[in-house]
Amino acid sequence: xxxxxxxxxxxxxxxxxxxxxxxxxxxxxxxxxxxxxxxxxxxxxxxxxxxxxxxxxxxxxxxxxxxxxxxxxxxxxxxxxxxxxxxxxxxxxxxxxxxxxxxxxxxxxxxxxxxxxxxxxxxxxxxxxxxxxxxxxxxxxxxxxxxxxxxxxxxxxxxxxxxxxxxxxxxxxxxxxxxxxxxxxxxxxxxxxxxxxxxxxxxxxxxxxxxxxxxxxxxxxxxxxxxxxxxxxxxxxxxxxxxxxxxxxxxxxxxxxxxxxxxxxxxxxxxxxxxxxxxxxxxxxxxxxxxxxxxxxxxxxxxxxxxxxxxxxxxxxxxxxxxxxxxxxxxxxxxxxxxxxxxxxxxxxxxxxxxxxxxxxxxxxxxxxxxxxxxxxxxxxxxxxxxxxxxxxxxxxxxxxxxxxxxxxxxxxxxxxxxxxxxxxxxxxxxxxxxxxxxxxxxxxxxxxxxxxxxxxxxxxxxxxxxxxxxxxxxxxxxxxxxxxxxxxxxxxxxxxxxxxxxxxxxxxxxxxxxxxxxxxxxxxxxxxxxxxxxxxxxxxxxxxxxxxxxxxxxxxxxxxxxxxxxxxxxxxxxxxxxxxxxxxxxxxxxxxxxxxxxxxxxxxxxxxxxxxxxxxxxxxxxxxxxxxxx
Amino acid sequence: xxxxxxxxxxxxxxxxxxxxxxxxxxxxxxxxxxxxxxxxxxxxxxxxxxxxxxxxxxxxxxxxxxxxxxxxxxxxxxxxxxxxxxxxxxxxxxxxxxxxxxxxxxxxxxxxxxxxxxxxxxxxxxxxxxxxxxxxxxxxxxxxxxxxxxxxxxxxxxxxxxxxxxxxxxxxxxxxxxxxxxxxxxxxxxxxxxxxxxxxxx
Numbered sequence: 001x002x003x004x005x006x007x008x009x010x011x012x013x014x015x016x017x018x019x020x021x022x023x024x025x026x027x028x029x030x031x032x033x034x035x036x037x038x039x040x041x042x043x044x045x046x047x048x049x050x051x052x053x054x055x056x057x058x059x060x061x062x063x064x065x066x067x068x069x070x071x072x073x074x075x076x077x078x079x080x081x082x083x084x085x086x087x088x089x090x091x092x093x094x095x096x097x098x099x100x101x102x103x104x105x106x107x108x109x110x111x112x113x114x115x116x117x118x119x120x121x122x123x124x125x126x127x128x129x130x131x132x133x134x135x136x137x138x139x140x141x142x143x144x145x146x147x148x149x150x151x152x153x154x155x156x157x158x159x160x161x162x163x164x165x166x167x168x169x170x171x172x173x174x175x176x177x178x179x180x181x182x183x184x185x186x187x188x189x190x191x192x193x194x195x196x197x198x199x200x201x202x203x204x205x206x207x208x209x210x211x212x213x214x215x216x217x218x219x220x221x222x223x224x225x226x227x228x229x230x231x232x233x234x235x236x237x238x239x240x241x242x243x244x245x246x247x248x249x250x251x252x253x254x255x256x257x258x259x260x261x262x263x264x265x266x267x268x269x270x271x272x273x274x275x276x277x278x279x280x281x282x283x284x285x286x287x288x289x290x291x292x293x294x295x296x297x298x299x300x301x302x303x304x305x306x307x308x309x310x311x312x313x314x315x316x317x318x319x320x321x322x323x324x325x326x327x328x329x330x331x332x333x334x335x336x337x338x339x340x341x342x343x344x345x346x347x348x349x350x351x352x353x354x355x356x357x358x359x360x361x362x363x364x365x366x367x368x369x370x371x372x373x374x375x376x377x378x379x380x381x382x383x384x385x386x387x388x389x390x391x392x393x394x395x396x397x398x399x400x401x402x403x404x405x406x407x408x409x410x411x412x413x414x415x416x417x418x419x420x421x422x423x424x425x426x427x428x429x430x431x432x433x434x435x436x437x438x439x440x441x442x443x444x445x446x447x448x449x450x451x452x453x454x455x456x457x458x459x460x461x462x463x464x465x466x467x468x469x470x471x472x473x474x475x476x477x478x479x480x481x482x483x484x485x486x487x488x489x490x491x492x493x494x495x496x497x498x499x500x501x502x503x504x505x506x507x508x509x510x511x512x513x514x515x516x517x518x519x520x521x522x523x524x525x526x527x528x529x530x531x532x533x534x535x536x537x538x539x540x541x542x543x544x545x546x547x548x549x550x551x552x553x554x555x556x557x558x559x560x561x562x563x564x565x566x567x568x569x570x571x572x573x574x575x576x577x578x579x580x581x582x583x584x585x586x587x588x589x590x591x592x593x594x595x596x597x598x599x600x601x602x603x604x605x606x607x608x609x610x611x612x613x614x615x616x617x618x619x620x621x622x623x624x625x626x627x628x629x630x631x
Numbered sequence: 632x633x634x635x636x637x638x639x640x641x642x643x644x645x646x647x648x649x650x651x652x653x654x655x656x657x658x659x660x661x662x663x664x665x666x667x668x669x670x671x672x673x674x675x676x677x678x679x680x681x682x683x684x685x686x687x688x689x690x691x692x693x694x695x696x697x698x699x700x701x702x703x704x705x706x707x708x709x710x711x712x713x714x715x716x717x718x719x720x721x722x723x724x725x726x727x728x729x730x731x732x733x734x735x736x737x738x739x740x741x742x743x744x745x746x747x748x749x750x751x752x753x754x755x756x757x758x759x760x761x762x763x764x765x766x767x768x769x770x771x772x773x774x775x776x777x778x779x780x781x782x783x784x785x786x787x788x789x790x791x792x793x794x795x796x797x798x799x800x801x802x803x804x805x806x807x808x809x810x811x812x813x814x815x816x817x818x819x820x821x822x823x824x825x826x827x828x829x830x831x832x833x
Binding site for chain 2: 083086089189190250253254255257258261262263288289290291292293295296297299300303304307308309310311314315316317318319321322325326329
């Protein structure tokens with residue numbers, strides 16, 4: 001009798017006991033209390049550890065021990081302990097089984113991709129809810145629902161949830177799920193680290209939300225010092241959450257880079273690499289190199305707050321400008337950590353529905369890496385009005401304006417691909433096209449902000465807010481939804497309701513623009529960011545924006561309804577290749593087997609040879625001999 | 632409800648060529664080392680930036696007391712880190728019979744550096760509250776020590792793993808030692824920069 005035929009009856013309650021999310025939560029909470037107590041004991045007698053009226057050491061130790069408990073509960077300690085006890089090494093854990101593998105340590109990259117998708121989805125909706133609350137406050141020009149400090153916390157939580165907990169992990173669902181498949185590999189280079197990167201994010205999210213109980217984060221998502229140095233204990237939650245996010249991002253970058261560099265199937269030359277994988281590779285470079293700087297700067301804030309160092313305190317020889325420099329040395333590449341996967345997604349989608357080869361493949365790659373390199377040289381444009389040395393401004397103005405050139409390559413690729421194409425206006429294609437419309441507005445408004453004279457007049461206003469929402473939400477989030485509609489039939493094996501999907505798209509597209517375009521005007525009319533009160537004559541504009549924002553929020557409910565309907569009730573099975581795509585992932589059965597490929601395939605042609613007569617199939621899936629992956 | 636037994640536990644996982652695992656470890660270690668270099672780049676920048684700004688004339692603290700770490704400790708730590716990295720790197724090229732002694736020697740040297748840094752902290756003569764230089768010193772050296780300790784743990788697991796695996800895992804042994812020694816080399820570079828800035832330039 002084969003091993004797979006053996007079945008074991010276990011009641012549901014028994015499956016809740018063991019190494020899973022529930023155990024992680026219990027141990028995490030217990031760890032928090034233990035750590036807080038140990039931290040309290042550590043601080044006794046060390047006046048430099050308790051220089052203020054609050055014991056930050058205890059809070060940090062609580063978070064640290066809570067994190068350890070969470071990871072132990074999930075089963076991350078089992079492998080190292082097993083190895084200590086002499087068990088043989090293994091790369092994989094719990095890759096088969098039922099639904100419970102989604103709630104515990106599992107090293108199947110496809111499971112992790114789905115964990116990311118639903119995980120960041122939750123944070124996206126929390127961030128969106130914060131936005132609705134902010135728009136409610138802004139219905140009237142005077143303070144009405146939230147006091148100024150709480151409003152700032154709301155702004156901070158919205159920003160951190162959307163930028164750090166959602167957008168920064170945009171590689172999570174699709175990068176983890178599809179990169180190994182698209183390059184013809186059976187797994188990621190470091191599967192256990194891959195699982196760790198995901199399971200750090202719920203911990204970071206919970207810690208971040210705990211800030212509400214500790215006085216909030218009244219300094220926005222950027223956490224500028226000295227505000228973050230001097231804020232109440234909510235800032236500890238912010239610091240710890242950002243540390244975990246940055247660590248997770250670094251590890252994602254390392255893992256994805258190593259996977260793409262070493263595990264490509266035979267025949268998967270650099271010029272046959274799907275453009276989405278190129279986008280992931282460029283993003284991974286930024287993640288691996290920029291995120292450690294965020295770890296460092298958050299470590300400095302942590303030390304300032306807990307050990308009374310003075311990195312950012314001017315009264316003791318430090319400088320808040322140091323924070324701004326280091327934060328934006330990470331922060332501007334971070335903008336492209338958000339944008340580059342979006343470029344990759346839309347360029348992946350366009351040829352499929354244009355039924356033409358991707359125009360200017362090498363140009364697209366050059367554009368992505370041009371953006372990657374330049375993104376490390378532009379950070380000081382965030383400091384144009386901060387009192388920086390005026391002599392530095394021209395250089396950073398120039399580099400910032402230069403970055404529009406490689407970004408322009410991506411638009412050229414899109415236009416070239418769409419030129420004289422027989423376009424199929426499917427839902428993923430609509431989102432991809434909307435990406436270019438929105439990102440163009442975001443990009444053009446960015447030129448105003450890179451230019452010193454115009455930045456001086458618009459900095460800190462709603463103009464900036466409108467600009468980055470056009471690039472991040474109008475760009476990345478539209479690409480993200482395009483990717484969901486494009487790839488979910490393969491990931492989940494079901495078809496979305498197309499009518500609901502189109503309603504979602506049009507509502508989202510129209511009300512996104514109605515929400516954010518007027519904010520350019522609000523910015524020109526001097527409405528400042530992060531303040532809940534504004535000049536009375538701007539009320540009609542704000543009321544219009546709030547009403548549009550509610551409709552934008554409603555469009556997300558349409559998406560959610562479609563998701564629940566399609567996944568839970570309708571469950572119409574998806575065809576294996578509903579889009580007639582040449583992508584390697586679409587050549588596999590649905591659901592994709594645990595090992596992805598029975599044998600490592602041999603890639604025989606590029607992925608975008610649509611309409612090319614005599615183009616060979618994309619891969620030989622049953623090569624005569626089993627070749628070594630990555631060779 | 633029926634549960635299918637996890638076949639991975641009974642049938643074993645598919646065997647991948649050790650060359651692929653070795654390449655993953657090598658490439659991963661290079662990227663990890665680059666990440667660590669960028670992490671310490673932040674402290675490098677902090678040193679130069681705060682020293683150049685010298686806000687309120689407090690870079691070196693409140694006169695007449697200026698933080699002045701012991702040079703003897705600094706030199707000893709530097710030697711241990713450099714020697715540990717060099718010995719670990721040499722172990723890559725040693726014969727299978729003698730590499731283990733080399734990696735253990737490297738481990739001892741790295742742990743000695745950690746011990747010396749801890750000893751220096753206990754008799755530093757100043758604390759993290761003594762203005763900007765002291766902040767950079769404590770932050771940089773403290774986090775460097777934590778990183779070094781983590782790398783020592785990695786080195787110890789490499790020694791243990793490969794010793795248990797025996798001579799059948801030569802490819803993996805070479806890759807693992809190469810990986811950890813490369814990271815140590817980069818950390819040695821960081822330590823040289825730290826020594827020059829924190830002990831000589833100040």
